Amino acid sequence: MENQDIKKAGLKITLPRVKILTLLEKHGGHLSAEDVYKILLEEGEEIGLATVYRVLTQFESAGLVVRHNFEGGQSVFEIDSGTHHDHLVCIKCGKVEEFLDTTIEKRQEAIAKKFGFSIKDHALVIYGCCDKPGCNLD
Amino acid sequence: MENQDIKKAGLKITLPRVKILTLLEKHGGHLSAEDVYKILLEEGEEIGLATVYRVLTQFESAGLVVRHNFEGGQSVFEIDSGTHHDHLVCIKCGKVEEFLDTTIEKRQEAIAKKFGFSIKDHALVIYGCCDKPGCNLD
DNA sequence: TTGATTGCAAAGAATTTGCACTGGG
DNA sequence: CCCAGTGCAAATTCTTTGCAATCAA
Numbered sequence: 001m002e003n004q005d006i007k008k009a010g011l012k013i014t015l016p017r018v019k020i021l022t023l024l025e026k027h028g029g030h031l032s033a034e035d036v037y038k039i040l041l042e043e044g045e046e047i048g049l050a051t052v053y054r055v056l057t058q059f060e061s062a063g064l065v066v067r068h069n070f071e072g073g074q075s076v077f078e079i080d081s082g083t084h085h086d087h088l089v090c091i092k093c094g095k096v097e098e099f100l101d102t103t104i105e106k107r108q109e110a111i112a113k114k115f116g117f118s119i120k121d122h123a124l125v126i127y128g129c130c131d132k133p134g135c136n137l138d
Numbered sequence: 139m140e141n142q143d144i145k146k147a148g149l150k151i152t153l154p155r156v157k158i159l160t161l162l163e164k165h166g167g168h169l170s171a172e173d174v175y176k177i178l179l180e181e182g183e184e185i186g187l188a189t190v191y192r193v194l195t196q197f198e199s200a201g202l203v204v205r206h207n208f209e210g211g212q213s214v215f216e217i218d219s220g221t222h223h224d225h226l227v228c229i230k231c232g233k234v235e236e237f238l239d240t241t242i243e244k245r246q247e248a249i250a251k252k253f254g255f256s257i258k259d260h261a262l263v264i265y266g267c268c269d270k271p272g273c274n275l276d
Numbered sequence: 277t278t279g280a281t282t283g284c285a286a287a288g289a290a291t292t293t294g295c296a297c298t299g300g301g
Numbered sequence: 302c303c304c305a306g307t308g309c310a311a312a313t314t315c316t317t318t319g320c321a322a323t324c325a326a
Contacts, residue, residue: 012280012325033316048283053316055281069209071261073291073315088255097253107242108264115235117226117266123209124262126246128255150300150305171291186308191291193306211290211316 009062016051017059021079024065030076030087030096070125086124093135147200154185158193159217162203168214168225168234208263224262231273 002021003013011017019040024031031039037052056077059065066080070089086104088097104124112119129135140159141151149155157178162169169177175190194215197203204218208227224242226235242262250257267273 014281014325016282046283050284050317051282054318057317069207071207075315088250088253090255091258097255099249099253101245101249104242104245107239107245108262111237111239112226112264112266115226115237115268116270117228117235117264117268119264119266120229121266122262122264124246124260126250126255126257126260128250128257128259130253130255132254152300152306154307184308188292188309189307192293195292213290 005062005064009058009064011058011062016047017055019045019047020052020055021059021064024077024079028079030068030070030078032074032076034074036077068123068125071127086126088126088128088130090130090135091127092129093132095130095132095135097130143200143202147196147202149196149200154189155193155197157183157185158190159197159202162215162217166217168206168208168216170212170214172212174215206261206263209265224264226264226266226268228268228273229265230267231270233268233270233273235268 002025003018006013006017006021020036023036023039027039033049033052033056036056037047037049040047040052056065056067060067060077063080065077068076068078068087070076070087083100084105085098085100088099090096108122109119140163141156144151144155144159158174161174161177165177171187171190171194174194175185175187178185178190194203194205198205198215201218203215206214206216206225208214208225221238222243223236223238226237228234246260247257
């Protein structure tokens with residue numbers, strides 16, 4: 001299970017780390033450090049917010065999770081599935097959808113080449129409203 | 139000149155506001171609030187950092203400037219030219235290039251439509267290295 | 277055992293806000 | 302003259318860090 005991922009990252013298998021990684025996998029979505037902290041507290045776990053931040057940062061360095069800086073101040077994290085994708089974020093209810101568009105990816109490479117940039121990373125976020133029932137109730 | 143833009147925004151034409159808007163137009167680039175503050179201080183102006191933040195936020199609301207949240211914590215501002223564009227950011231020297239790609243724009247609309255999202259805004263930032271002489275010396 | 281890890285509280289960085297003073301119209 | 306605007310310092314928000322106690326290997 002995920003314990004091996006933690007070990008492979010050169011980190012000791014501790015309760016907080018297992019709890020956080022499990023939560024991210026179970027939840028699947030995009031959670032802020034604060035989200036993770038609150039959920040774990042609600043589940044009755046003993047954990048410190050600083051630990052959550054530290055562990056998430058370690059996981060990010062280890063390539064276990066990816067950090068996104070959407071608008072709104074807080075960073076959000078998700079399990080690194082290994083497959084790159086971009087995001088649609090609903091500005092009303094916070095819903096996040098993922099997508100991957102080959103055409104866009106290729107165009108980005110062409111643009112970087114044109115400007116003489118070697119791409120290290122890129123972030124495409126479309127902000128809008130999902131206009132779905134239940135939206136805005138979050 | 140730009141004084142009319144300030145007035146049109148329903149704001150009084152004050153020294154700090156004129157100075158900030160002029161600086162952004164003159165500089166052309168992407169400046170953080172701190173940048174604006176420091177440059178004005180160097181130019182001998184008397185201004186408070188809080189005022190810079192307040193004015194930039196007002197200008198943003200008025201549509202005079204656009205705020206970007208590149209990675210690195212600080213927001214950067216640029217004059218709103220009226221024409222949307224995306225950015226290439228050099229992670230070594232901080233250089234910022236602008237581009238607009240019709241193909242990408244169209245694909246984004248198609249994707250939003252597919253997910254039932256009405257687009258409010260979007261941000262595409264390509265992070266890389268410009269690999270140019272002078273890079274990394276900034 | 278022993279160095280890695282944690283929790284807490286304090287420190288930081290970026291930005292916002294309260295308030296008395298100032299200045300533009 | 303009078304309220305919008307300003308500067309300063311204090312407050313907020315998100316995140317990081319120092320340190321003593323604790324825990325995994």
